[in-house]
Amino acid sequence: MTAPSTGSLERLRTANRRAVTSLLSGGPMSRADLARGTGLSRTTVSSLVAELIDGGLVTETTDKARPHKGGSGRPPVLVTLSAPSGGVVGVDVGHRHVRVAVANRTGHVLVEDCAAVDVDTHGADTLDRTAAMVRAALRTAGLERSEVHAAGMCVPAPLDRRSARVSTGILPGWRELSPGEELQRRLGLPVYVDNDANLGALAEVERGAARGLADVLYVKVASGVGAGIVLGGRLHRGTSGIAGELGHVQVGEDGPICRCGNRGCLETLVSAPRLLHVLQPAYDEELDVERVLELDDDGDAGVRRVLSDAGRTVGRALADLCNALNPEMVLLGGSLGTSSSLAVGIRASIDRYAQPDTAAAVRVAAGRLGDRAEIVGAVSLAIARVAAG
């Protein structure tokens, strides 16, 4: 079949094949739908689909077509991506947790596990523990190592594009470590790494609240503050791969020293630990993020005030970024991303500090995937890389 001949014609064919499968990843469709969606002729689509069926990549649904919603005519035969053999692994390393998932190649998560780990200070230990969790999850899912194609992984720190190492200074226990290579050695799988906000953004754009949008800022507010920037439908990583460092924007000339060495960083004023620290003295109970979000929903005045102030501070930095990038949507993620007070504060600052036309063009909303955005993005990354060959 696959002659070694390199050729543009062949490439055209594969491009069209990819167009079909990517359209099909949205759900089952008929060949006619595919023809309309790709702009190709029905003949061509038929032959492409035949090829894909032959290769085991798609299947005709025996599912008798629903009585064709609108009109008359012969009912279509739906085809769908066949649940491919094997699967992929997703790993989400946060500041205080590790989450692993095993998914099939359509992105459907089969097994998921999460553990509290002191990630920041122990790089190698964390990776050992993570590898063990992955192996356990694979056993639960009943997958052999040989059936797993790749792993996607996020770390809560910027990564240098070339070396894939953790950028200096943010995570003390990870300095000069290349998490991808390390986990790859432990698992014997190709491991693709990106930072947490980028993968959260990827997840929301591909499978979440920003599906199909071109220009989106995904802002993660959790142990730190970071942004995943999607422009023209693609993740923007920057020259050295460390774009999106919203957490270290200067919001005050003087302020506490940040772990990055500067002072006045956004992260020193807005982060889950910091906000808990501010709130705790006023409450009898022990606060954690979940409890704070509950209190926010219940209308607790103190919590609302602190969270909306935090939103205003983040929004101040976001307003400048909106002026520069004129995005369609600002999407909130991270453990605090679902707080409505935070969103209100951000909205207020954008309206106040951004140009009116810019502010009018941007929607502010919480992500649909919540704290699972990163793991979904990690799975998506693995699938994308496997599909790309």
Add this chain to the structure above:
Amino acid sequence: MTAPSTGSLERLRTANRRAVTSLLSGGPMSRADLARGTGLSRTTVSSLVAELIDGGLVTETTDKARPHKGGSGRPPVLVTLSAPSGGVVGVDVGHRHVRVAVANRTGHVLVEDCAAVDVDTHGADTLDRTAAMVRAALRTAGLERSEVHAAGMCVPAPLDRRSARVSTGILPGWRELSPGEELQRRLGLPVYVDNDANLGALAEVERGAARGLADVLYVKVASGVGAGIVLGGRLHRGTSGIAGELGHVQVGEDGPICRCGNRGCLETLVSAPRLLHVLQPAYDEELDVERVLELDDDGDAGVRRVLSDAGRTVGRALADLCNALNPEMVLLGGSLGTSSSLAVGIRASIDRYAQPDTAAAVRVAAGRLGDRAEIVGAVSLAIARVAAG
């Protein structure tokens, strides 16, 4: 070579044709060179080139090939983009000047003219005057209207993508005006419009100091402050086309009221008129921008101080943007763009306020095209749109 977008054979052919011409825009090449450069076979390249010669788009150079630098063998016949018939028009509308240019379709400027005009307050009058200048320049260049394919134009204000109208509030005399349509009516030519910083960025990336770079921030400091943002080699315009509004980033809570209605905008502290206003009292002579740049070069302490302070202020905003976007280069343009003190100040602020890795990755330099960047970009825009059909 270029990934064929999904579609027909015809589209593949045009993609390959484009690959050839784009490779050829780097200079004369032989067919064999083109084959190596595109990855296509010599046969295919030959047929493509024959087609292009037939269409008058490229020509064989009679120029007998140099004795083939290295080896023996039949000397190649070089082909080159033929200077195409007709030309394009570029129009640069600044706050206080109008500049027009007539260029041939390779971007070589044949005639250029500049006039001081009070642009801000008189939209329609400016367009009348501009049209007259264009007509005069065409006469000088000896071009008939019918030989001119299109005009590119920049205006010193954000433009709404859909309506192509000047965004509200910035240029008082232009409110609700669609400069493209207006000039189009006056000239009887298709007119493509973008804002000044975007076209300056386009010019520097295509023909200036940032040639070939992927992620570039072009910052224009003149009557206002604006940015043209190039990411992944493409101009980023944003959802509604108004990205790049650096001038209205908030750099101080309280400050003079800006023409945009806010206060504390960067533009109220850093702009050519503002800086002249600050400097003038200390000097006996009447200052203008040229004189200030001279004094800067001569090492005048006052000017250096004011310009480097201005640079630090701009750099403060740029540092945040660099953190977010991690660009390869910050390029300075506008009438003050060539000031070395300004560049020094910007560099200092980026080093101070941006993440170390981000700061290390970015070069700060003055644009190569100076105050002609906009007009070059306008010409480039016209050529690009004509080439795109």
Add this chain to the structure above:
DNA sequence: GTTTTTAGTGCGCTCTCCGGACGAAAGGTG
């Protein structure tokens, strides 16, 4: 039962690309 409408497929055509063969035009070598 007939018509209409939509879905899927087979056939022939054209377009595009490629590999190999061939002539062309230089330099190098005896």
Add this chain to the structure above:
DNA sequence: CACCTTTCGTCCGGAGAGCGCACTAAAAAC
């Protein structure tokens, strides 16, 4: 000078890809 080598450009046949058209299939509408 004849001959070989090397590179360039072209010609030719063949294969891959997509499309239009015609045809069958299967349902709803009349």
